[in-house]
Amino acid sequence: MPIYEYKCQKCGHITEQLRSMSTADDATACEECQSKETQRVQSVFAANSGGGGAVPDCCPAGPMTGGGCCGGMCQGH
Numbered sequence: 001m002p003i004y005e006y007k008c009q010k011c012g013h014i015t016e017q018l019r020s021m022s023t024a025d026d027a028t029a030c031e032e033c034q035s036k037e038t039q040r041v042q043s044v045f046a047a048n049s050g051g052g053g054a055v056p057d058c059c060p061a062g063p064m065t066g067g068g069c070c071g072g073m074c075q076g077h
């Protein structure tokens, strides 16, 4: 399951959440001030770590040959 980051619009705190892709855009409460005014941001961790289990292997490696990337679920392509 991918890790998503949600930035609080009130205090700026980043809350990390493990979520399925279907609920990724749902609002989450800030763990710092409990505000529901959070916005999903691109996870730097997922983009730079080379995977770490959070990102399918095909994403940092580039387009797959045949079958499509991540079964069409990858947002990077």
Ligand SMILES: [Zn+2]
Pocket (backbone or CB within 6 Å): 008, 009, 010, 011, 012, 013, 030, 031, 032, 033, 034, 035
């Ligand atoms: Zn907050």
